[in-house]
Amino acid sequence: DVKVTQSSRYLVKRTGEKVFLECVQDMDHENMFWYRQDPGLGLRLIYFSYDVKMKEKGDIPEGYSVSREKKERFSLILESASTNQTSMYLCASRQGSKNEQYFGPGTRLTVT
Amino acid sequence: QKEVEQDPGPLSVPEGAIVSLNCTYSNSAFQYFMWYRQYSRKGPELLMYTYSSGNKEDGRFTAQVDKSSKYISLFIRDSQPSDSATYLCAFYGSGNTGKLIFGQGTTLQVKP
Numbered sequence: 001d002v003k004v005t006q007s008s009r010y011l012v013k014r015t016g017e018k019v020f021l022e023c024v025q026d027m028d029h030e031n032m033f034w035y036r037q038d039p040g041l042g043l044r045l046i047y048f049s050y051d052v053k054m055k056e057k058g059d060i061p062e063g064y065s066v067s068r069e070k071k072e073r074f075s076l077i078l079e080s081a082s083t084n085q086t087s088m089y090l091c092a093s094r095q096g097s098k099n100e101q102y103f104g105p106g107t108r109l110t111v112t
Numbered sequence: 113q114k115e116v117e118q119d120p121g122p123l124s125v126p127e128g129a130i131v132s133l134n135c136t137y138s139n140s141a142f143q144y145f146m147w148y149r150q151y152s153r154k155g156p157e158l159l160m161y162t163y164s165s166g167n168k169e170d171g172r173f174t175a176q177v178d179k180s181s182k183y184i185s186l187f188i189r190d191s192q193p194s195d196s197a198t199y200l201c202a203f204y205g206s207g208n209t210g211k212l213i214f215g216q217g218t219t220l221q222v223k224p
Contacts, residue, residue: 004155040120040216041216042118042200042214042215042216042217043156043200043212045211045212048211058211090155090156099144099146099161099204100146100158100161101158101212102158103155103156103157104155105153105154106153106154106155108153
């Protein structure tokens with residue numbers, strides 16, 4: 001079974017803090033994704049990565065950056081957290097030749 | 113016009129009912145059609161996946177695709193309380209880089 005894990009289930013941070021969200025997958029998948037999920041807006045793609053050290057902007061990259069130094073790990077960074085970044089953050093991975101994405105359990109981030 | 117439209121619900125049905133969940137889309141390039149199920153406070157999990165018009169069955173679940181009308185449906189027969197979740201339709205286009213386009217999700221409650 002594919003397993004995607006995220007470093008925290010719940011996180012509370014203050015405005016202006018730098019926030020790191022970590023995602024690890026154990027299936028040697030090439031592609032990894034970060035989404036945020038908000039009521040009424042569904043899942044929106046923030047960034048994705050085809051392979052190690054590669055990254056592409058998704059639909060809402062503003063205020064975020066990412067890092068992929070190892071194949072199994074994809075980090076999402078909020079350089080200076082703001083209240084409008086309060087959301088559920090979901091990481092996903094995908095084998096390059098397949099269509100299915102496998103999701104982690106999510107991190108619910110609250111910025112106060 | 114949004115690329116994908118999905119009725120957010122909520123939808124409440126008695127146990128044993130047949131449930132119909134629907135999405136419309138506008139992008140003719142979409143070729144792969146998926147349904148994800150997301151339980152409360154969990155990440156989405158792939159439920160069904162198809163790439164052609166017609167029906168695909170898996171136990172109590174049937175995925176239906178009508179490419180000419182740009183319409184997909186998920187039917188749940190003999191619905192159970194354990195089916196209570198949010199259901200998200202998702203789409204890939206041809207030559208896609210791995211980006212999924214999601215519907216907003218429909219929240220379903222099956223009452224015992």
